[in-house]
Amino acid sequence: xxxxxxxxxxxxxxxxxxxxxxxxxxxxxxxxxxxxxxxxxxxxxxxxxxxxxxxxxxxxxxxxxxxxxxxxxxxxxxxxxxxxxxxxxxxxxxxxxxxxxxxxxxxxxxxxxxxxxxxxxxxxxxxxxxxxxxxxxxxxxxxxxxxxxxxxxxxxxxxxxxxxxxxxxxxxxxxxxxxxxxxxxxxxxxxxxxxxxxxxxxxxxxxxxxxxxxxxxxxxxxxxxxxxxxxxxxxxxxxxxxxxxxxxxxxxxxxxxxxxxxxxxxxxxxxxxxxxxxxxxxxxxxxxxxxxxxxxxxxxxxxxxxxxxxxxxxxxxxxxxxxxxxxxxxxxxxxxxxxxxxxxxxxxxxxxxxxxxxxxxxxxxxxxxxxxxxxxxxxxxxxxxxxxxxxxxxxxx
Amino acid sequence: xxxxxxxxxxxxxxxxxxxxxxxxxxxxxxxxxxxxxxxxxxxxxxxxxxxxxxxxxxxxxxxxxxxxxxxxxxxxxxxxxxxxxxxxxxxxxxxxxxxxxxxxxxxxxxxxxxxxxxxxxxxxxxxxxxxxxxxxxxxxxxxxxxxxxxxxxxxxxxxxxxxxxxxxxxxxxxxxxxxxxxxxxxxxxxxxxxxxxxxxxxxxxxxxxxxxxxxxxxxxxxxxxxxxxxxxxxxxxxxxxxxxxxxxxxxxxxxxxxxxxxxxxxxxxxxxxxxxxxxxxxxxxxxxxxxxxxxxxxxxxxxxxxxxxxxxxxxxxxxxxxxxxxxxxxxxxxxxxxxxxxxxxxxxxxxxxxxxxxxxxxxxxxxxxxxxxxxxxxxxxxxxxxxxxxxxxxxxxxxxxxxxxxxxxxxxxxxxxxxxxxxxxxxxxxxxxxxxxxxxxxxxxxxxxxxxxxxxxxxxxxxxxxxxxxxxxxxxxxxxxxxxxxxxxxxxxxxxxxxxxxxxxxxxxxxxxxxxxxxxxxxxxx
Numbered sequence: 001x002x003x004x005x006x007x008x009x010x011x012x013x014x015x016x017x018x019x020x021x022x023x024x025x026x027x028x029x030x031x032x033x034x035x036x037x038x039x040x041x042x043x044x045x046x047x048x049x050x051x052x053x054x055x056x057x058x059x060x061x062x063x064x065x066x067x068x069x070x071x072x073x074x075x076x077x078x079x080x081x082x083x084x085x086x087x088x089x090x091x092x093x094x095x096x097x098x099x100x101x102x103x104x105x106x107x108x109x110x111x112x113x114x115x116x117x118x119x120x121x122x123x124x125x126x127x128x129x130x131x132x133x134x135x136x137x138x139x140x141x142x143x144x145x146x147x148x149x150x151x152x153x154x155x156x157x158x159x160x161x162x163x164x165x166x167x168x169x170x171x172x173x174x175x176x177x178x179x180x181x182x183x184x185x186x187x188x189x190x191x192x193x194x195x196x197x198x199x200x201x202x203x204x205x206x207x208x209x210x211x212x213x214x215x216x217x218x219x220x221x222x223x224x225x226x227x228x229x230x231x232x233x234x235x236x237x238x239x240x241x242x243x244x245x246x247x248x249x250x251x252x253x254x255x256x257x258x259x260x261x262x263x264x265x266x267x268x269x270x271x272x273x274x275x276x277x278x279x280x281x282x283x284x285x286x287x288x289x290x291x292x293x294x295x296x297x298x299x300x301x302x303x304x305x306x307x308x309x310x311x312x313x314x315x316x317x318x319x320x321x322x323x324x325x326x327x328x329x330x331x332x333x334x335x336x337x338x339x340x341x342x343x344x345x346x347x348x349x350x351x352x353x354x355x356x357x358x359x360x361x362x363x364x365x366x367x368x369x370x371x372x373x374x375x376x377x378x379x380x381x382x383x384x385x386x387x388x389x390x391x392x393x394x395x396x397x
Numbered sequence: 398x399x400x401x402x403x404x405x406x407x408x409x410x411x412x413x414x415x416x417x418x419x420x421x422x423x424x425x426x427x428x429x430x431x432x433x434x435x436x437x438x439x440x441x442x443x444x445x446x447x448x449x450x451x452x453x454x455x456x457x458x459x460x461x462x463x464x465x466x467x468x469x470x471x472x473x474x475x476x477x478x479x480x481x482x483x484x485x486x487x488x489x490x491x492x493x494x495x496x497x498x499x500x501x502x503x504x505x506x507x508x509x510x511x512x513x514x515x516x517x518x519x520x521x522x523x524x525x526x527x528x529x530x531x532x533x534x535x536x537x538x539x540x541x542x543x544x545x546x547x548x549x550x551x552x553x554x555x556x557x558x559x560x561x562x563x564x565x566x567x568x569x570x571x572x573x574x575x576x577x578x579x580x581x582x583x584x585x586x587x588x589x590x591x592x593x594x595x596x597x598x599x600x601x602x603x604x605x606x607x608x609x610x611x612x613x614x615x616x617x618x619x620x621x622x623x624x625x626x627x628x629x630x631x632x633x634x635x636x637x638x639x640x641x642x643x644x645x646x647x648x649x650x651x652x653x654x655x656x657x658x659x660x661x662x663x664x665x666x667x668x669x670x671x672x673x674x675x676x677x678x679x680x681x682x683x684x685x686x687x688x689x690x691x692x693x694x695x696x697x698x699x700x701x702x703x704x705x706x707x708x709x710x711x712x713x714x715x716x717x718x719x720x721x722x723x724x725x726x727x728x729x730x731x732x733x734x735x736x737x738x739x740x741x742x743x744x745x746x747x748x749x750x751x752x753x754x755x756x757x758x759x760x761x762x763x764x765x766x767x768x769x770x771x772x773x774x775x776x777x778x779x780x781x782x783x784x785x786x787x788x789x790x791x792x793x794x795x796x797x798x799x800x801x802x803x804x805x806x807x808x809x810x811x812x813x814x815x816x817x818x819x820x821x822x823x824x825x826x827x828x829x830x831x832x833x834x835x836x837x838x839x840x841x842x843x844x845x846x847x848x849x850x851x852x853x854x855x856x857x858x859x860x861x862x863x864x865x866x867x868x869x870x871x872x873x874x875x876x877x878x879x880x881x882x883x884x885x886x887x888x889x890x891x892x893x894x895x896x897x898x899x900x901x902x903x904x905x906x907x908x909x910x911x912x913x914x915x916x917x918x919x920x921x922x923x
Contacts, residue, residue: 068862070859070860070861070862071852071859071861073581073852073853074855074858100824103612103613103824103856107855107859107860110826110827110859111860111862111863114827129642131640131642131651134609134638135636135638139651139654139655142650142654143650143651146647146650147647150647304617305616307607307609307620307636308636309620309623312620312624313624337581340582340583340612340613340614340855341613343581343582343614343617344582344590344614344617345617347576347577348577348620351576351577
């Protein structure tokens with residue numbers, strides 16, 4: 001297929017957390033609210049005068065310093081973020097609002113705070129830690145509302161004068177939904193038998209929506225959708241369609257590696273992916289915006305930290321639904337090494353999807369930067385693709 | 398710090414390394430002088446009496462044949478010997494008194510489990526009155542159900558069997574890993590998951606309540622257990638959430654609502670009605686326990702600590718978590734221990750010839766599985782004043798039955814749950830894990846911290862560098878002792894001791910008080 005016009009531009013944006021668009025927004029005088037987890041209602045970071053950035057640490061190499069602070073047993077995402085923070089890579093942020101979502105990310109941010117790794121020279125810089133509901137119920141919704149008020153809205157208003165009114169939240173949600181719409185329209189091309197966009201390309205565009213001010217990329221995403229709609233797909237470009245499921249994954253090179261092995265990543269269900277992160281937020285006029293927003297995040301979230309059994313099993317149904325919708329031949333469950341929640345989720349849900357739902361499942365752990373262990377992963381994915389092909393041949397007979 | 402010398406000559410044998418051989422048990426019993434040896438031997442015989450008694454209970458023999466973990470209980474006397482190492486006078490009596498009720502309590506749990514178990518005792522009527530509760534649950538939400546049994550089936554299966562035999566979890570860890578759970582998660586919930594995968598828990602009870610108390614791994618492992626309970630055995634299971642940032646005001650309502658929901662669930666499932674009178678009676682007993690514990694900690698802040706080590710921790714664990722005021726017997730033992738603590742303090746009773754360092758034991762501890770804390774005192778004169786898991790509840794809860802207190806009670810139950818043994822310091826931010834350690838050091842005049850570094854506990858190791866830097870800044874000697882909790886294949890007992898030995902010799906430049914204890918060939922020991 002012909003190269004997409006803006007792909008290289010978006011790839012470049014992903015090479016640094018402090019990318020050109022973040023710089024541009026900061027120069028315009030906007031406040032940058034940094035976060036580290038999908039469980040925080042994202043639109044609240046994009047209130048007028050403010051923009052949100054999910055922290056990433058592209059091209060991570062040595063993790064020596066963060067390993068001293070957190071040992072080699074903490075997941076590489078948390079260590080990579082701390083390492084980058086210590087290096088001064090996030091000094092563009094005006095605050096960091098972290099959920100106590102998983103222990104390791106929480107410890108990473110606490111270390112940043114204790115080491116004064118962010119906000120140097122910024123009078124109003126603040127750290128906030130939020131409690132996130134463990135269950136999908138109304139008690140959880142009420143908790144999230146209170147947490148958002150106390151740890152996002154109030155500090156943003158008091159420190160930076162951000163408008164946190166109901167109207168402002170509705171505006172932010174509308175903007176958020178525009179991005180969701182763009183990402184979903186782009187993602188829908190993956191359902192085709194001969195898709196006009198690769199999983200890698202889609203991962204690059206989607207990731208950019210998490211790490212850039214959203215309003216600054218909308219035009220290029222619109223153009224890309226139009227371009228993809230006209231694009232001539234390659235025929236028989238892949239040997240199997242796979243759904244990629246898992247934890248924090250901000251490394252499109254991992255998707256690229258999978259596709260280089262002959263699989264097409266037809267759908268993405270991971271943090272930094274489009275599902276559920278780019279599910280539009282439905283709002284009505286009768287209830288206040290914050291409540292509706294928190295309800296959306298409480299109920300649509302697919303994080304394994306949600307512990308009620310009906311939700312645990314609903315997560316499997318959700319993966320099955322996506323796999324069917326995107327015609328996946330197999331599922332790759334991945335976790336970042338040393339991640340406890342996904343270590344269990346990968347094992348249990350992977351087994352359920354294989355045994356109860358009948359999908360071929362590849363269950364793998366991976367490093368934060370896939371380049372540090374590309375050979376091993378390539379071998380495993382190749383074998384998985386072959387096993388799907390073999391299964392298909394056997395099925396045809 | 399000034400060295401505290403033992404004014405009394407210790408009766409009986411002076412060095413203890415000779416007791417250890419290469420077998421599963423010690424070579425012989427310790428000679429403690431005539432009086433203490435007779436006392437210790439008498440307790441040993443009473444223990445056997447208890448074991449014979451429980452072996453006659455309903456379903457015991459069937460259980461022994463059905464469950465792999467059951468046969469570990471044959472070696473209970475070894476566990477008691479392990480925890481009385483080198484002790485004399487009041488300290489020996491405190492340990493035995495505390496162990497008495499701990500053993501009784503575990504025996505009762507085993508008895509109840511087997512009675513309710515569909516495969517062994519199969520007492521259906523009894524089973525209908527049982528609520529399965531998580532091992533890591535503070536059973537505060539059961540305080541107002543005097544007619545129901547809080548069945549902690551994970552305690553005999555995993556926790557206490559591991560006290561008795563350090564290898565008890567190994568098989569189940571392998572089962573879990575063969576299923577696909579990674580090897581780097583905490584082996585404790587992994588063992589629980591393995592037991593459930595292998596279907597080796599007793600099966601009984603009308604319903605179950607799970608909690609998210611300890612860690613991400615524990616919470617996620619629960620889904621395996623819950624699916625087994627609901628799908629295979631039709632036992633409805635409720636997940637009760639407790640907030641992580643438990644010191645924050647804005648999480649308390651959430652916690653209280655969860656308690657209410659758990660109570661509602663139990664009422665619906667069992668038909669039992671919450672009893673406020675029973676609740677407030679329990680609350681009084683919880684407060685009495687809290688008062689005693691803080692009195693003992695005050696004594697441990699002096700030159701003559703009396704109640705310390707693994708048994709101090711175990712006692713708190715059993716008293717608070719397993720009973721939470723529901724037991725009528727615990728307050729009696731609290732008072733007995735209290736009298737012994739005061740007498741021992743008055744008599745300046747010591748476990749070792751001298752105390753060179755006052756040490757706070759922090760981190761997630763494997764000390765239940767072996768005698769490390771007593772060993773520290775006996776081998777190096779390092780006195781373990783208290784440990785992280787014992788620094789739990791620190792304020793009284795409402796105990797008068799008034800309309801206001803009935804609402805407050807939900808918050809109090811939530812407070813107890815939030816401060817359960819394994820989580821009140823590992824969750825809630827660095828302030829409760831790191832800052833509070835230094836506060837306790839100051840309060841108890843500690844010059845040393847022994848930090849159990851459970852390598853798979855991400856909450857703890859996530860603060861590794863902070864502990865190190867802040868200890869250095871405060872001039873506190875910090876010794877790291879790494880381990881992998883109930884998986885002794887990762888760190889053997891001697892590998893654990895070696896880390897301490899190395900620190901004492903190279904950093905502190907000290908010689909052991911009892912050199913025969915420095916290296917022991919006990920890797921095969923239970």
